[in-house]
Amino acid sequence: MKPGKKLKSAACDTEVMVVRGSDVVLECGGVPMGDERPPEKAALNPAFAEGTKIGKRYTDAAGSVELLCTKAGQGSLSIGGVALQPKDAKPLPSSD
């Protein structure tokens, strides 16, 4: 997963862009994400159904993966069944 790569959920509308990546399989709604959305949506795993929020960053505990949600959906993100956490923004004053 190289920075800039886009992935789509197979189970909901979620789309993400990789900000920092490593070689892992990303899941959304408990189902692996892919380059394209399948013609038929996969079933959403209720354990991974908290939803994603557009503009939020999500990271794993080790901080080796960081994703930007570019489109919101009903599923939530995980790697190997471990949920990713939203990252707190450290706001900078606007300089433009």
Next chain:
Amino acid sequence: MNLSLILQMAAEAEPGRIGLVCDGRRWSYGALLRAAQGAASRFSASGVGYVALLDESSEAAAIALFGAALAGVPYVPLNYRLADADLAALLKRVAPAWVIGDVERVRRLDPDSGHQLWSRGDFVAVAEQAAPIAGEPPEAGVAVQIFTSGTTAAPKAALLRHANLLSYILGTVDFGSAPEDDGALVCVPPYHIAGIAALLSSIYAMRRILLLPAFEPDAWLQLAAGEKASNAFVVPTMLGRIIQRLDAGNRPELPALKAIAYGGGKMPTELIERALTLFPQTDFTNAYGLTETSSTIALLGPEDHRSAHQASDPQARARLGSVGRPLPTVEIEIRDEDGRPLPAGERGEIYVRGEQVSGEYRERSALDAQGWFPTRDAGWLDAEGYLFLAGRADDVIVRGGENISPGEIEEVLLSHPAIADAAAVAVPSLEWGEAVGIAVVVRPPHEVPSEEELKKLIRDRLRSSRVPDRVAVLEALPYNEMGKLLRREVRKLFQAS
């Protein structure tokens, strides 16, 4: 990654929310994206190599910027203030281009280069009507090309890739963080990096853009009050002119104005102190950046401003003259002439590294093997990591083999109560090759200090090599429209006399 992601996300989150106001017309994020997609399909079909803007700021700048990104064609905003011969040379360097704006001028200056010419109104209309571009936008490439001002040689074509600009925005702006009634007053010209960054940052924060096509202080005050602007970016000259109007009695209520950011040139300490007093509730941020770094790389935030303004300790007050600390996403180093890093407190050339740093020109990349960009700006870091600028590295005065930074002399001169503004430049010297010349502006109602008094001040505070051979007293120093001191003009003064 493609720069259009910024507008796509805003339009995805809230398509009906107003994102841009210009000349009374209000554009939603959805309408802007739709126009950018229409523009992209026309750019793509036209076979041009560039999308150029030769116009003041308007919605056309945003539509062209994002449309060009979607089509994978570099967007090149051109400086409409350039003289005919200089503009003609740039038009030839981007041919064939889709040119938006002053079509008559392009027809006159570069009729045979195959440009496709569109007035602002015609372009916006065709963008709104055209079918949206199909398929995914390109993942890499040049998003924006900006010609540097080129004071000594031909302007350089600085390239900003999608990844540079997006890294800057993703690293500094929290998506959709602006409350719905926020509005950012944008009055910098579209051909300046600050003009591009203002569009990108505001759209990603979902802060409504209030475009002022050409800066004029009364129009700025009227728009700020009428649209209840919450944020604004100005160059020091603009802030000075706004304060003059306030002092002259044009004082509209600006209770919504939460934050003013400034940059693009040296801010006189007196001016920022006056602004802090006039706008006690407003957050001030000083931003330092270059075209080649995708805008801001260091900033002095509101808390730094307030504590420096209230401090009595000269060291703490001096921080108002700093450009602040590096962004968390970039590294800054000060190096000597041989490229060796210098410790805090020592002056040298400012080097910067980070994903937002392009350092790339059409002709060559200026990055070193480790990815550091030599800014050609001189400066130093203090013990707490605050960056101070000391002019351009090229402005160094070489007197008998000794390097003298104009900034150190100017600082001492500005500490004199009668001196409102000061510039130190190299003047020809038979004995030393170069010597120091100073131009000063006297602050009324003070008397003009004698040459001897100024020379003694510098001799006492610095050393004898810094003492000026020549002293000129001016009504005002020459600045360009972005507030940059035109040192070459000051140098000319001494050559002429």
